[in-house]
Amino acid sequence: MKIMALNGFKDIVPSEVELWRKVENTGRDIFSRFNFSEIRMPILEKTELFARSIGEATDIVEKEMYTFVDKQITMRPEATASLLRAYIQHGLYVQKPVQRLFTIGPMFRHERPQKGRLRQFHQMDIEVLGTPNPRVDAELMAMGAMLLEELGIPVSLEMNSLGCPVCRPGFREILLTFIADRKNELCDDCNRRSTTNPLRVLDCKNPKCREQVEEAPSIQKHLCNDCDDHFASVQKGLDSLNVQYSLNKFMVRGLDYYTRTTFEFITSDLGAQAAVGAGGRYDGLVEKLGGPKVPGIGFALGMERLVLLLQQQEVKIDSAKVDLFVAGLGEKASEFAFSLAHTLRQNSLNIAMDYEGRSLKSQMKQANKLNARFVLIIGENELEQGHAVLKNMQTQEQQDIEIHSDNKEIASSLLLRCQ
RNA sequence: GUGGGUGUAGCUCAGCUGGUGGUAGCACCUGGUUGUGACCCAGGAGGUCGUGGGUUCAAGUCCCAUCACUCACCCCA
Incomplete structure (x- = not known):
């Protein structure tokens, strides 16, 4: 029986890593x-950290966490809680009033x-701690839009306001009344949601519920x-940056x-997984996590989803180019090639060579496949006479090298010659 | 946790109403005169047909179970 990776855990093989690096490098930039x-x-934190931040009653905490029960530690299901824990632990709020991490x-x-x-999935997670300014909300969305645009991934941006502890409870009551009135029209899931997380009823995928919810009160x-002021200012900020968005109540x-x-x-190209990035x-x-009373905002981008989208677009990346392939013919020449290759690498050249004593033809093929710019051919006779042949793989020109x-x-x- | 779909070469897949595993494509290796890549040609290697039962003279093919993968629901990036 072959040992395979766990269900839901994936290797990222070299041919895919190129795209991952593109996503990551664009992000960092x-x-x-x-x-x-x-x-x-x-990656490991105390279980309590996630229970407190994400919410005891959420699905994530209730049944989706990888927890070492005996030790009460958990592999992080998201980044924000850990990041805030670090922010608080190291007093980063003292070093800078506004932290952008x-x-x-x-x-x-x-x-x-x-x-x-x-x-196991990967996220790029961005957080701004220490400012309630709605411009920052707009700026973050604009940054996400910029990133996705530079990756060439078309998305739409949707936004809403969830209110605050002052106004949300009131809306919740209004919504609950609305739900109760249509109890029979809504699906089983929605009726269950009405007790666990009533707001969730609003984005049920069931067409019948959607129809009902169409007339639901808007938060x-x-x-x-x-x-309300905050919400308006965020929109004004987005407008001033020319960021396209739509409101989704x-x-x-x-x-x-x-x-x-x-x-x-949101993308329409990933089946059920429409969100490539989300936050708030x-x-x-x-x-709540024991830190100072500072506001925060952040969002996460799902890297698997970004990579999938790039793969679907058949985005190709130039693989790292080999500068020079050193081809040695025969044992003596191979030995010489072996040590020369090392010196060339010390001089920052990207060098490849054959180790199997294969024919020149085979070595040329390997060089070609590796996209080598030059091949240095070292034969037995030439080695004794003190020269070798340097071939430019593109122009096919060859020259003698001392x-x-x-x-x-x-x-x-x-x-000098391989520039 | 609940449903559907799919398991044949490293990858993508043919394989009909059961009758000897495909000259299939990509990738790989070796050749196509002396020491030169791409294109082309020839050859080669690579498989307990996911696994275990059952039906049958005979199972990749039919039945059952199981595992894996996958898509969707729930939930979420």
């Missing part, structure tokens, strides 16, 4: 343009895997003055901690 600093946290790494949730959804019309969040602004970047404001969370001298001199002469 954009984040630094917006003056974000990277932070890295451990990002982190990239794996998360773990024990869900049934499907397209764009794995048990956007039940915001308190502060939330049905969009809610699965995690308890969100307040006010909430948003998603969480003004009470830092305090190899009388020591490796260092050969290397510097090759460096």
Whole structure:
């Protein structure tokens, strides 16, 4: 029986890593343009951290976490809680009143895997701590849009406000009344949701529920003055940056901690997994985790989903080019090639060679497949006479190279010719 | 946790109403005169047909079970 990776856990093989690096490098580039600093946290945390931040009653905490029960530690199901824990633990709020942080790494949730959804998955997570300013909300969305645009991934941005502890409870009551009135029209799931998370009824996928919910009260019309002002300012900010978006009064969040602004970047090319990025404001969370009373906002991008989209678009990346393939013919020449290759590498050239004593034809084929720019052919006779042949694989030109001298001199002469 | 679909070479897949596993494509290796890649040609290697039962003279094919993968629901990035 072959040993295979766990269900929902995937290897990222070399041919895929190129795309992953593209996603990650583009992310890092954009984040630094917006003056974000990277932070890295451990993958294991105390279980309590997630229970407190994400919410005891959420599916994630109730049944999807990888927890070592005996030790009460858990592999993080998302990044925000860990990041805030680190932010509080190291007193980062003292060093800078507003912290702009990002982190990239794996998360773990024990869900049934499907397209764009794995048990170990990777996110780029961005958080701004310490400011309630609605411009930051707009700026974050604009940054996400910029990143996706530079990756060439078309998405739509949807936004909503979830209100705050002042106005949300009131809306919840209104919504509950609405749901109760249509109890018989709504699906079983929605009736269950009405007790667990009533807002969820708003984004049920069941067509019948959708129809019913069409006339549901809009939270956007039940915001308190502060939330309403904030919501308006965010929209003004987006407009001033020319970011396209639409308001979606049905969009809610699965995690308890969100307040006010909430948003998603949505694609239509990933089946059921429409959201490639999502986030929102969480003004009470830092305090709830034992930190100072500072507001925060953040979002996460699902890297698997981004990579899938790039794969679907058949985006190709140039693989790292080999500068020079050193082809040695016969034992003596191979030995010479072996040590010369090392010197060339010390001089920063990307060198490949054959180790199996294969024919020149075979070595040329390998060089070609590796996209080598040059091949240095070292034969037995030439080696004795102190020269070798340097072939430019593109132009097919060949020239004689002196190899009388020591490796260092050969290397510097090759460096010049391989520019 | 609940449903549907699919398991044949490293990958993508043919294989009809049961009758000897495909000259299939890609990839790989070796050749196509002396020491030169791409294109082309020839050859080669590579498989307990996911696994275990059952029906049958005979099972990749039919039945049952099981495992894996996959898509969707729930939930979520």
